[in-house]
Amino acid sequence: MDHHAIPQQVLNEHQTLAFVISALRSTIGWKYQGADLTRKLASLQFVGQSFQRHLKHLMALEEEDGYMSVVLASRPELSDEVTALRAEHDEFRRTLNRILNRLRRIEPTDHATFTTVSDEFLAMLEKLDQHSRRETDLLQEALLTDEGGEG
Numbered sequence: 001m002d003h004h005a006i007p008q009q010v011l012n013e014h015q016t017l018a019f020v021i022s023a024l025r026s027t028i029g030w031k032y033q034g035a036d037l038t039r040k041l042a043s044l045q046f047v048g049q050s051f052q053r054h055l056k057h058l059m060a061l062e063e064e065d066g067y068m069s070v071v072l073a074s075r076p077e078l079s080d081e082v083t084a085l086r087a088e089h090d091e092f093r094r095t096l097n098r099i100l101n102r103l104r105r106i107e108p109t110d111h112a113t114f115t116t117v118s119d120e121f122l123a124m125l126e127k128l129d130q131h132s133r134r135e136t137d138l139l140q141e142a143l144l145t146d147e148g149g150e151g
Contacts, residue, residue: 015056020051021125028118038108048100048121055096055128059089060096067135071142082137088131095124 027044068082081113102117 007066010058010061013061014055017051019057020047020054021049021128022049024121024125028070028121035108035111036108037111037114041106041108041114044118044121045100045103048096048103052096055092058128059092062135064088066082067139067142071138076141078138078142081134085131085135085138088127092124092128092131095120099124 024044025046027040027047028038030043032040040060063086068086071082099117099120102113102120106113106117
């Protein structure tokens with residue numbers, strides 16, 4: 001794979017994921033009329049599946065061709081941080097699978113469960129924001145830290 005194209009691909013995927021996250025938040029916040037959640041459930045399932053596909057793709061890029069290998073190659077002493085971020089990727093995959101499975105089983109009149117699952121989705125998005133900040137911090141530490149040397 002062209003290693004110069006990877007950063008652009010990761011950037012594009014981050015941007016696309018941001019749009020999907022915005023759609024996810026909008027769908028969760030969508031005010032509905034009546035007791036039937038059928039349309040809102042269908043929309044949230046659709047956007048949730050799109051979110052899952054984009055998130056999985058982005059995490060695979062980061063793990064296989066992206067910043068993780070760059071950080072490990074340039075700063076092997078940061079391997080614990082990379083390992084922790086990779087473990088968070090695994091947790092996001094598990095959490096998202098669980099949320100989407102629960103979402104599929106909600107009855108269109110079960111507002112309480114819908115609210116609980118929506119809250120779980122929003123909590124996951126908050127954790128993902130925190131995770132992204134830690135990834136950015138790690139990249140800055142790995143690539144922008146002056147190691148000293150000749151001047």
